[in-house]
Amino acid sequence: MSRIGVFVCHCGENISATVNCEKVAKITGELKGVEFSTDYKYMCSDPGQTLLKEAIKEHKLDGVVVAACSPRMHEPTFRKACAEAGLNPFLCEMSNIREHCSWVHPKDDLTTEKAQDLVRVMVEKVKKNKALNSIKVPVTKTALVIGGGIAGIQAALDIANCGHKVIMVEKQPSIGGHMSQLSETFPTLDCSQCILTPRMVEVAQHPNITLHTYSEVEVVDGFIGNFKVKIRKKSKSLDEHLCTGCGLCTTKCPQKKIPNEFERGLGFRPAIYVPFPQAVPNKPVIDRENCTYYIKGKCKVCEIVCPTKAIRFDQEDEIVEVAVGAIVLATGFDVLQPDFFPEYGYGKYKDVIDGLQFERLASASGPTQGQIRRPSDGKEPKKIVFVACAGSRDPAKGIEYCSKICCMYTAKHAMLYKHKVHDGTPYVFYMDIRAGGKMYEEFVRRTIVEDGTHYVRGRVSTIYEKNGKLIVRGADTLMGGIPIEIEADMVVLATAGVANKGAEELAQTVHVSYDSYKFFAEAHPKLKPVETNTAGIFLAGACQAPKDIPESVAAASGAAVKVAALFSNDELTRDPLVALVNRQPAPVFSTCVGCFLCQSVCPYQAIEREEIKNRNGEVIKTLARVNEGLCQGCGTCVALCRTKAIDIHGYSNQQVYTEIMALLND
């Protein structure tokens, strides 16, 4: 006979507003095997947990059901409380009567009845629960940081400075990310390169950091503390040990007309190139798609001129396998391709550019050495229009969110423009100015008041060319929606920040969830902003949502601390909710017939072969055996097993059938 305790939480009014908690406690208290039941305003609070612990001791409970919020929220809390009271934590279950009941149904008898049903299910389930011991697994104290932008750099340095090894993987030939493309940064107008490049060098020189550029993560297996990762190091066609980075090859390469990605197409680069002068590592790669040798089979000028004979045309991609204990995703964002807006004429008119292109124009190391020049004819634009929210907050275009950084960088662009073109007139079309942040509002004020930028509240409907001018048509909604037409020399679109190309594939490779915009999903929007739902994988920077530099850096340090905390243990404890193959006395040994279907479906190679031998050492039966350290408890093997020889703790056949019967028979 069980002695189960039922604890119904009001969650303030979150549950009790629609569910009659007293009634739920009273009715479920009458169930067979329930020894004690009560309701309390906040079960998760200190007095609530104390109440739970005291009830366990006083009533000698052998099972606990807490009816409250989602187990994804507080299951660890209550299991820990049970353990502190001497009850095995796996004899504690939660009924989700908040997210799955009180918040989604109106206040009526049906809602209370549903809550009772949900509690009854767990009471019956917990009767079948077994006391289990946590599984201990070792921790590999090396972190993998995917992405070498400012977030990845910060995370890698923080982890490395805690004394742990870090492996950084960057897709591009150099680390630095979008920040290395920026001219100056709001709200202080720090030169982006000046504050970033020392950190890039620090990464390259740090004894704890191994850097893999021009590389991508291909396979991630394993689990927290014990990931196995395959990294594809794309061939740079170069022996990096021999190359001194002298750059002679890049100046002699005959192929010089390749649009430069770093300059957002505003400049050109050769086929063997270093993305930008401060690149880390400062060694070239050959872009095989555009290299004359790879296209036509002859050229090899770089090989001829190279003083150290470092060029390797036959070099192949290398696969590096590493073992890591934690992964930080810092893959950043992308800017929306502006051809998204045919009405704004991007691509059609050379002088309609996006914000990142303006950054390059304003950058001292950019294609114009920091002079603001029209891409079409190289003239200085005297009238310039900035269009904020180009794509953002536009449900019609499928992007409902605010990209967050555009208001500030548009204000910065207008200010930089005025600093460089004193007699110029900047206009900004905006929907709202969102300048929440330290010194942000003051910065926007400065742009408007001191630099005389004309802010027009309204959207631009169309841009077209007439007599060499770009006619920008919009409306001023603060003037009663009157139509406005500006004859501009240049237009800058503050395009939305979107998830990186390939974000979805990466999420699927590392097994983290992502939202409908393909940004990686955090475990909890408020309380677990840098964790993912997959233990041991953390988020840093704009791969989660559009973020500015300070926010990205803060998130990266947050993720780094989570990794450092994880690495402070030599062993981790894992939930023992794993599969097991039944064992029976000889001569049966097990109902397992050794078909090994389970082995073929197991994604973790956790099924091993066990040979049963007789006293002469002859194999008389081969059985499946689960390696508890590898099993992650998905249960696919259980569903497949023909003889039901394999079962899973926590979701066993018996438990599941009991739940179904309890749910449907009141």
Place this chain on the structure above:
Amino acid sequence: MQEFEPKIVAFVCNWCTYAGADLTGTSRIKYSANVKIIRFPCTGRIDFMILMKAFENGADGIIVSGCHPNDCHYSTGNFHARRRWIVFRNLLNFTGIDTERIQFSWVSAAEGFKWADVVNNTVKKIKEIGPYENYKKIAVSTLFNEEGASNE
């Protein structure tokens, strides 16, 4: 006459649909109280004995929902679930089980609205089809004895 309130059981995976249903709650999107969720680690765990058990105990409808293809927390569990459903659906049809009563769907952790839609649409559909009184007749008459059926 009192309106028919179907009993619907939802078998969902912990990582996508359970979290998606949590999001439905957090977003305060209302849906019908007829559906009650039983949590599984993965749709790959849900074998068809579990569905049969639900019908046997009086369920009028079943929802099975997990991560979208490629998004499985365990890499491949939902593919096994999908393949099993394709194979098993034919067998169920053959044996006379009403597969209209089984709703198979993918709801991610970010799709709170979709979960409410799946629930409401399933409840609406099952209300139209009516209570599953035939199940016991089929099960009992074909598997056990003719008398069992007439006693229903």
